[in-house]
Amino acid sequence: MFIDKYGIQDYKRWCEIGYDVVQSYDNIYSDWFKIPKSIKTTSVKPSGTVSLLAGVTPGMHYPEDNYYIRRITLSKNSKLLEPVLKSGYHVEDKVNDDSSVIVSIPVVIEGVRPLKDVSMWEQVSLSSFLHEYWADNQVSCTVTFKPEEAKDIVNCLNYFQYKLKGISFLPKLELGAYKQMPYEAISKESYEEMMKNIKPLDFSNVSQDSTIEKFCDGDNCII
Numbered sequence: 001m002f003i004d005k006y007g008i009q010d011y012k013r014w015c016e017i018g019y020d021v022v023q024s025y026d027n028i029y030s031d032w033f034k035i036p037k038s039i040k041t042t043s044v045k046p047s048g049t050v051s052l053l054a055g056v057t058p059g060m061h062y063p064e065d066n067y068y069i070r071r072i073t074l075s076k077n078s079k080l081l082e083p084v085l086k087s088g089y090h091v092e093d094k095v096n097d098d099s100s101v102i103v104s105i106p107v108v109i110e111g112v113r114p115l116k117d118v119s120m121w122e123q124v125s126l127s128s129f130l131h132e133y134w135a136d137n138q139v140s141c142t143v144t145f146k147p148e149e150a151k152d153i154v155n156c157l158n159y160f161q162y163k164l165k166g167i168s169f170l171p172k173l174e175l176g177a178y179k180q181m182p183y184e185a186i187s188k189e190s191y192e193e194m195m196k197n198i199k200p201l202d203f204s205n206v207s208q209d210s211t212i213e214k215f216c217d218g219d220n221c222i223i
Contacts, residue, residue, distance in 0.1 A: 001056075001057050001062060001112050001113075002014075003126075004111070004112050004113055005111070008129075012129075012133055015130075015133040015134040016133060018134070019042060019133070019134060022041050022042055023041065026038045026041050039136070040136035040137050041136055042134055042135050042136050042137070043135055043136070043137040043139075044059050044060055044130055044134065044135050044137075044139045044140065045059060045140075046058065046059045046140035047059050049070075049072065052070060052107065055109070057109070057112060059139075059140055059141075060126055060127060060130055060139060060140075060141055061115075061141070061142070062112065062113060062114060062115045062118050062123075063109045063112055063114055063115065064114065064115055064183035064184065064185050065114040065115065065116065065185035065186070066108065066109060066110055066112075066114050066188075067106070067107070067108050067185070067186050067187060067188050067190070067191040068106075068107055068183055068184060068185045068186055069104045069105065069106060069107070069183070069184040069186055069194075070104075070105045070107050070182065070183060071102050071103065071104055071105070071180055071181070071182050071183070071184070072102070072103050072105065072182075073094060073097075073100050073101070073102060073103075074100065074101050074102075074103055075099060075100055075101075076099055076100060076101055077099075079206045079207065080203070080206065081101065083201055083202055083203050083205075083206060084103055084201070086199075086202070087198060087199045087200065087201045087202070088197035088198045088199055089103050089104065089105060089198060090103070090104040090194070091103050091104075092104075092180075094180065095179050095180055102180050104194075106186070106190075106191045106194040106195055106198070108191060114185070115144055115172070116172070116185070119149070120143055120144075120145040120146070120149040120152065120153070120156065120169075121152070121156060123141070123143045123144070124141075124143055124156055124160055124164075124167065125160075126141075127139050127141040127143075127160075127164060127167060128160050128163040128164060131163060131164060131165065132163065137165075138165035138166045139164075139165070141166075141167050141168065142167075142168045142169070142170050143167060143168065143169050143170070144169075144170050144171075144172045145169055145170070145171060145172060146172050147171065147172070147173070150171070153169060
């Protein structure tokens, strides 16, 4: 996360400079097209899997831990399932869904504070900060709180109620809030044990669907 590496002051400066640049171009193109200036121009992408591919944290959220499992859902009919199984990833049936499976992917991310070291108040403060200095749209934020922090949720919401557009809360429980959660913290030893069985993925034999999507654009339709 940028803040852990460079500090909140540098992050504020980047946000302010970036926001001014966005507004400048919005003014230019709005004048060019003779349309009203944009009401909302900036967002914080919730991201998730896309962020993991780049090795960064999703949206404004801290990582579950330095070592954790990322779970994804695949259809039992997916062409990706066989290569995943051959590569040694742990696959299990999805709870309450007979047509899908859950794939567990071990992940390591270092140099960033894990969620267990970030308080509920700091998470909400960061969402408020992003609303103030960057995002015109609502910031996607799920605050993970420890059991002992639950009593402060009402006070926290009262304090920040005029600085947020929306926010969610999720309890941090040792066994997880529900089964097969998207993220689960694990130890370094568990991570290394899982990695022993994993080989590089090979999708070379996976055929791509060449079907062209049919759609309509105004009065014209592709048929």
